Amino acid sequence: MKAGGETTRSKSRAAITAKRGRAPKGVRVESLAKPKAAKVKNPARTEIEQLTLELQEARERQAAMAEVLSLISDSPTGIQPVFDRIVKNAARLCQSVLSAVYRREGDHVHLVAYDQFSAESVAAVRKAYPAPLTSKNLISVAIRERRVVHEPDVLVSGGYSGLQKTSGYRSILVVPMLRDDVAIGAIAVMRLEPQLFAKAQVELLKTFAGQAVIAIENTRLFAEVQERTTQLSQSLEDLHAAQDSLVQTEKLAALGRLVAGVAHELNTPVGTSLTVASAFINKADRFEADVAIGDVRRSSLTEFIAASREAASQVMINLNHAIDLIQSFKQVATDRNVSDRRGFNLAEVTEQVVKGLRFGLRRNLVVNVACEPDLAMNSYPGPYGQVLTNLVINSAVHAYPDGARGAVHIAAQASGKHNVEVLFSDDGCGMSPEIRRQVFDPFFTTRRDQGSTGLGLHIVHNIVTNRLGGRINLETRPGAGTKIRIIVPREAPLAAE
Incomplete structure (x- = not known):
């Protein structure tokens, strides 16, 4: 009993000692200590690292979008640099092996920008595009049906093409570029792994598609404004020319009224001079006839001389008046011109x-x-x-x-x-x-x-x-x-x- 009680007490002391971190005499520590546990990750630290990674990715996406918008703002007519930057950013942020931008022109789809295409892929694309809008090509499908095409494995879905054969991509994401619910193009990213793109990557590609539409619209509107400005400038020049012509016409009309008035006034002195001269010629003819027959009396001579003086005086007065009118007209007309x-x-x-x-x-x-x-x-x-x-x-x-x-x-x-x-x-x-x-x-x-x-x-x-x-x-x-x-x-x- 004693031995048994002693043994029990010894075990209790050993347990207490082990709990305190010390081993009692005669007791192996390793037999009392808890087994060493495996290292467990801190959940709080893992969550912080995940949030930091997501924040970094969000900043990268924001920087990429800001870069594209800056290109659009700085060069309203340079649409190709915008497409080139979009495909590079899309390939990098979506972790894809290929990225491309397509434009719809009429009933065909054209490739306008691409990134990371091999020489074989470029050859395959040039052979396939422009592609009919009615084809089964996934790009044409996305544009024709105005919807996102997202295939995790084209080998299973049957959406592979010549580009897939040369590049070996398995998954593809195609986002249409919509303007007023009309598809004017598409952006596509492809990668080797047969899996869906992350939701954030899908949203990012939609944002790039929207920016591409903005770039296209800016270019179109800028071209329309330029054309309209040219038309307005030409209309303004024509208006100025017409106005100058009318102004000149108005000036000439005023001068014409002045000429008509002067001509009317000149008629009076000139007509009077003609009348006086005509009367004087008649008197001269009669005086000449009297001289011819020798019937010239002193009174006739005196009368002829007086008539001659009066006629000359009247002619001089009226001609001087006419001269004054002409001088006045000349002065005004010269100053006008x-x-x-x-x-x-x-x-x-x-x-x-x-x-x-x-x-x-x-x-x-x-x-x-x-x-x-x-x-x-x-x-x-x-x-x-x-x-x-x-x-x-x-x-x-x-x-x-x-x-x-x-x-x-x-x-x-x-x-x-x-x-x-x-x-x-x-x-x-x-x-x-x-x-x-x-x-x-x-x-x-x-x-x-x-x-x-x-x-x-x-x-x-x-x-x-x-x-x-x-x-x-x-x-x-x-x-x-x-x-x-x-x-x-x-x-x-x-x-x-």
Whole structure:
């Protein structure tokens, strides 16, 4: 009993000692210690490593997509570099041996980019493509049916081709490139192992397909914009050419009205001179007849001399008037056609222009001029005369409907040290606010049915603000006439040259 109890106590001590890490006397440690367990992996560490790997792969995918987008942004017309980069990234990130991009053109599928193709594979592809869209080729199937084709083993499914024979790939993933639910191409990756691609790789390839569509659309839209821009540029050039032609026509029309007025006025002195000369010839014939028969009396001689003097005087007066008209016309016409800057007196040029205009205006319109003397200018008298001509004609045509009587006033005075102010006003019908807003716009007119081009005041605005280097302001109200204030520098800007 004692022995047995002692033995029990010894075993208990041994167990306690072993638990504490010490072996009692006479007891082998290895018989008491637990067997050494195999090394077990830490689940937490394994999960962290997996998450780190997934994060790295996600960063790589994100970097690849950003690279493609950067290519698309930097080169809107260079679509091939985008395809080349897509196939390289797809092959690397999807761990495939082959990758390719295909485009649909009509009823055929074309290979446009590939990566890691051997010489034999390239030869096989060139033999197979372009392939009919109706073929059993998995690329054609994906494009035709607008769906993802994902085969884990083409040898089992029967989707192998000449490319498979030369490269030996077993699994294939084809993602169509869809634009508005229309397949315009496809991206494919292939590898040797007969297994499905990971879900993340499928999604990545779909993203690349979307980027390829963006690249194709960018190229198409850029080409359309370029073509449209070219068309608009040509239309704008044609419009400018037409506008320049109409402006020139308007200038010539104004000059034509001036010529018609001058011709009408010249008829009066020339006709009077012809009448006087004809009467004088008759008197000379009668005097010659009296001389021939010897019936010349002192009174007849005195009368003939007086008639001769009167006739010569009338002819001189009328011819001088005609000369004045011609000189005035020449001055205005020369200034209209020569755009050189020169020194001139503003009051004198204004009087000359208005004098020529009065000939062509209707009789019930009066033009009054009140200019400050000695307004020395170094500017463009021709364009300035064109401004006055257009303003007067515009008032004559638009301000007095139904032939109403009216008056136009032109005043000029110094405005500070370096500018002059020209105030043009009429007592006509005025303008509504709607017309006032558009009055300087090209081709705007309320009398198009009567032959107006709508360029008169547009030309005025352009000449004043560009050639003469000034500014123009218009004030008008219905029934209260129109006032146009023009401020121009005495010295025209050199840029106008």
